Amino acid sequence: MPSLFSPFQLRDVTFKNRIAVSPMSQYRAKEGLANDWHMVHLGRFALGGAALIYAEATAVTKDGRRTHGDLGLWTDEQADSLAPVTRFIEAEGAVPGVQLAHAGRKASERRPWHGETPVDADDNLARGETPWRVIGPSNIPYATGWNIPHEMTEADIENVIDAFGQAARRAQAAGFRVIEVYAAHGFLIHQFLSPIANKRSDRWGGKPENRRRLAIEIARAIRLEWKDNLPLVFRLSATDYLNGGIEIEDTIETAKALKAEGVDMIDCSTGGIGGKTRPKRMVIEQGFQVQYAEAVRSCADIASMAVGFLWDADMCETIIREERADMVALARELLDDPNWPLHAAAALGLDKDRAMWPVEAGWWLTRRDRVLHKFGLR
Known part of the structure; x- marks a missing residue:
């Protein structure tokens, strides 16, 4: 039995293999509601043999969307729209998961194919889409030309924490069996974690314990609403690749703190905090982020997921066999070949x-x- 196709358990949820479908934003929702696109997009991965299938970054508040096309879970109607998707995924033997998100200072953005820049009057003329108020830990924009976020008040922070809890309740009602919290790639929680974006001097900023406080409080709020027997995952950017930013040592400590709050696995990505220019320290190659999943797994004593530029079945098999990570997540490779897990099984001699x-x-x-x-x- 190849290690890649061995079962894996978190709490009371068993995954039939170690392959996850990474959250991939489609920007096809309207007012946060799922539609036939999401059923087909996610359903084909269930037919293709993946064990864990994540719905895309799903906003916990309307203002927390990245774009007008984001999925949402700030209303019960949105949960109802996702229920048929989770039922299909589970009926085909896979586990439905959802990534809960708040974009923070990266909100009010155009879809990538419309420019991946802030929404403005041109979008209103072209698509009837208008900008909205953007918030963040400090009034520092994501990049030159981007909206200056309103520095969040205590009330703003408490509202966001509560929104994650309520979204978890709706995720459970919709039939999801795994929640992943999006705390990477420059989204709101990552903004609080990173000294690059967080210049606060109150209990939410400054020393590392304060900067990770939002992540901790969100984990607690979710655990109050999320069944004890269901897994909770966090996606973290393990390093900012920038001097003065998050390094892997910081992420290991964050992972330890999250584990103490009932988080079961860390999905290890990198970067995303310092604008659209790739940091010089970021060297992209096949499996370039696996080292961070290995470090978190080993040093924080928590399950980890490796993600990023993974497409070779033998490499994925080696990652799991050598216990460098507990699961692997693929994204664009699965867009190209939704049957990649089945082809990988054949390539590894399991399913001729x-x-x-x-x-x-x-x-x-x-x-x-x-x-x-x-x-x-x-």
Whole structure:
């Protein structure tokens, strides 16, 4: 049995293999509501053999959206719109997960194909989409030309913490079995964690314990609403790659603190805090973030997920077999090939006869394989 296809358990949830579908924003929602696009987009990964399928970054408040097209869980109606998606995913043997998010100073942004810059009057003319108020830990914009966020008051912070708790309640009602909190890539919680964006001098800023306070309080708020037998995951940017920013040692301490609050796994990504220019220290290559998942797993004694530029089945197998991470998450590779998990199983010698495929596809493909072999066509 390849390690990549061994089962893995967090609390009372068992994943049939170690492959997760990373949250991939589609920007196709309207007023935060899921629609047929989300059913097809996420459903195909369930048919393709992944064990854990995350819905995209899902805003906990309307103002916490990144774009007008973000999914949301700030209303019960939004939870109802996601329930058919979770039912389908679970019926096909996968685990439905959701990534809860607040964009903070990166809110009120255009979709990537519209420029990935702040919404302005041109968007109102082109699409009837208007900007909204942006908040953050300090009044420091994400990058030159971006909105200057309003520095959050105590009331703002408490409202966001409560919103994560209420979104967790709705996620449970919608049928999700895993929550991941988006505390990476320059979103609000990462903004509080990083000294690059957080210049506060109160109990929410300054020393590391204060900067991670928002993450801790959000974990507590979610755990109050989220069943004890269901896993809670945090995605962290393990390093900012910037002098004066978060380093892996900081993330290990954050992971330890989150574990104490009932967090079960850390999804280890990097970067995203210092504008759109790639930091010089960030060297992108296949599996370049695995080292951080390994460090967190080893030093914080918590399960970890490796993510980022993973596409080779043998590499993913090695990561799990050598216990560098407990799960691997793929994103764009699965957009290109939603059946990647099934193809990986065959490549690793586990499923030569397509027995792991849904019978509606596997039966026909096996028959075709026999014909092609018989006539020497492939």
